Amino acid sequence: MKVSYFPGCTLKTKAKDLDAYARKCAEILGITLEEIENWQCCGGVFTTARDEIATKLSSVRALNDAKEKNQALVSVCSACHNVLKQTNYAMQTDEEFASRANNYMQLDEAYLGETQVLHYLELLRDVVGFDKVAEKVVNPLKGKKIAAYYGCLLLRPNSVMKMDDPENPTIIEDLIRALGAEAVIYPYRNECCGGYVALENPDSAKEKSLKVTNSAKNAEADIILTACPLCKYNLEKNGADIPVVYFTELMAEAFGIKEDCNA
Amino acid sequence: MRKEIENLQNEIIRISGVNPRKCMRCGKCSGTCPAYDEMEYHPHQFVSMVESGDIEPLLNSKSLYQCLTCFACVDRCPRGVEPAKLIEAVRLAAVRKQGQNHMTANDIPEKLDEDIPQQALVSALRKYSK
Numbered sequence A: 001m002k003v004s005y006f007p008g009c010t011l012k013t014k015a016k017d018l019d020a021y022a023r024k025c026a027e028i029l030g031i032t033l034e035e036i037e038n039w040q041c042c043g044g045v046f047t048t049a050r051d052e053i054a055t056k057l058s059s060v061r062a063l064n065d066a067k068e069k070n071q072a073l074v075s076v077c078s079a080c081h082n083v084l085k086q087t088n089y090a091m092q093t094d095e096e097f098a099s100r101a102n103n104y105m106q107l108d109e110a111y112l113g114e115t116q117v118l119h120y121l122e123l124l125r126d127v128v129g130f131d132k133v134a135e136k137v138v139n140p141l142k143g144k145k146i147a148a149y150y151g152c153l154l155l156r157p158n159s160v161m162k163m164d165d166p167e168n169p170t171i172i173e174d175l176i177r178a179l180g181a182e183a184v185i186y187p188y189r190n191e192c193c194g195g196y197v198a199l200e201n202p203d204s205a206k207e208k209s210l211k212v213t214n215s216a217k218n219a220e221a222d223i224i225l226t227a228c229p230l231c232k233y234n235l236e237k238n239g240a241d242i243p244v245v246y247f248t249e250l251m252a253e254a255f256g257i258k259e260d261c262n263a
Numbered sequence B: 001m002r003k004e005i006e007n008l009q010n011e012i013i014r015i016s017g018v019n020p021r022k023c024m025r026c027g028k029c030s031g032t033c034p035a036y037d038e039m040e041y042h043p044h045q046f047v048s049m050v051e052s053g054d055i056e057p058l059l060n061s062k063s064l065y066q067c068l069t070c071f072a073c074v075d076r077c078p079r080g081v082e083p084a085k086l087i088e089a090v091r092l093a094a095v096r097k098q099g100q101n102h103m104t105a106n107d108i109p110e111k112l113d114e115d116i117p118q119q120a121l122v123s124a125l126r127k128y129s130k
């Protein structure tokens, strides 16, 4: 099966490993990630103001590209996924915004949010199935206690993201269990790491990040698992003394292909 | 209310899509806000101050740049007010004014370290400048 793939700027630079593991694991699962041609950065954050049009067009272009190929649009980075889904929702529900965006786009057929936007985790759960993921495990991660870290971007706003219960999510824990490890539940798993405020007020980001790390450690986690390069950066920068690992890396390890990805 | 303020109030309400009159002043948004300690005006105050037209202090407040856009206040408000969208609209009203960028590309080099992901830079510039 083929899906359209939007890697995003960070997966081409600081988070190349997040991307490489994602591609290799998809292959194992029989999914081809077809990178969108000439994609442009999503901007990192979705501006909720309805009169902000130009900054959302790179997302609209990617969404329309997937529509023309009749494919779902998949991303791995939490931020790209959040921006793509929120933009798509605005194209579906805000007529004025959609008409102004389409005016810029000059497409043969207007884009009105037809594309299905999936996070890679949703692809695993809803298209592949975690039972099929479990079948590919050759190196079960027995005995590892892993804390899923959702942060804010994967789950909120829930009315748009519709990925999981925003206060009691299970999608990453279900993946952890499929890979043979133990999932640890802790209070701060869906609180923000401080995000981009790391640039404006590093002390603020530090305080938010430490709360998350300490909460995971209090639950006796060995590893924190994330889908977001900025979460990983903030936690590591701010004193995480347990490993913070991308979920795709953990999957590659369980599939026994981690070394191939580093090649 | 001065005409100018009234226009600004209408503009903020229009581009945010938020109706501040739905708020029942329960304070849950501020209670759940992870940036509460860094803010002088808190999410529930943004809602009530925009409603009453007391917008000038918000435009000049550092609170605009401390919000993490984590949407906790949006998802946890029992009345569906969506305070973060209002904060975003006030921030845009501030940074869209000529010469009012809070952060520019020139400010970035001194903030860099070798690990910082691109995502952080593009997000900060989108939030803090026009």
Ligand code: SF4
Residues within 6 Å of the ligand: B022, B023, B024, B025, B026, B027, B028, B029, B030, B043, B044, B047, B076, B077, B078, B079, B080, B081, B082, B083
């Ligand atoms: S949570 Fe909602 S209703 Fe309660 S004070 Fe905040 S905006 Fe108002």
Ligand code: SF4
Residues within 6 Å of the ligand: B029, B032, B033, B034, B035, B036, B043, B066, B067, B068, B069, B070, B071, B072, B073, B074, B083, B084, B087
């Ligand atoms: S979006 Fe901003 S105001 Fe709302 S809870 Fe998060 S940090 Fe606080």
